[in-house]
Amino acid sequence: MGELGVAVIIEDDLDVRGLLEAVLLQSGFEVHTASGGREGVESVRKIGPDIVTLDVGLPDIDGFEALRRIRLFSTAYVVMLTGREEEADVLTALEGGADDYITKPFRPREIRARITALMRRPRDAETDPSGQVPQPASPAPGNSASILRYNGLELDYSRRLASLQGTTLELTRSEFELLHKVLRGAGTVLSRAELVRAVRGEQYRDDAYISDADERAVEVHMGNIRRKLRDDPEAPRWLETVRGVGYRLPAQRPPNSR
Secondary structure (H helix, E strand, C coil): CCCCEEEEEECCCHHHHHHHHHHHHHHCEEEEEECCHHHHHHHHHHHCCCEEEEECCCCCCCHHHHHHHHCCCCCCEEEEEECCCCHHHHHHHHHCCCCEEEECCCCHHHHHHHHHHHHCCCCCCCCCCCCCCCCCCEECCCCCCCEEEECCEEEECCCCEEEECCEECCCCHHHHHHHHHHHHCCCCCEEHHHHHHHHHCCCCCCCCCCCHHHHHHHHHHHHHHHHHHCCCCCCCCCCEEECCCEEECCCCCCCCCC
């Protein structure tokens, strides 16, 4: 096994496949490749990789179908690659369980940085912010400081669990990271760029290029979180949109308010 783990590349373009293989080998992965969707799914099933790069335009089944099949049995990080930047494609990939979405042509340094950031998860919980209004989600009494409660929502960062009024929420890794970032923001407005970095990893360089597709991906994730929380955007309890800027935690509500 490589220093960072095992990677599977599912890509039909020989040149792109070779480039990805070189990048991942240099990054410290043991690398396996597949040129088709079905072959790639079986490789993921047999090898059990830590990370998968998955092309959308494959010759047999497309990348979205391959992703659907992979998510039936694997929790590996999945980075989708495509030559298109349509919002519908971003939405389909992220809702299907992809952890990141990169358009071609890409820079080797960019994909290396994104994959390295993914592999850092889960990270230690951040330190408590202070002096913010409204107050940040607070640790649950009698429990670990990594457990946060806010407006009926409970998030256990160390165990990667989230629940709403006792019902478990099925969140993707990216959704979990974004919700954690907002809860810890204590009402501070978080820009889309800041939230992109939260998805990629807090150690992602501040001067790294962030594309319009990256910011749209955050909007898609936030929409998915809001849907799973059944949060009303007109009277939000957890995700308040600040037009033209980003998102923040709204004020605390009384327990029985709606």
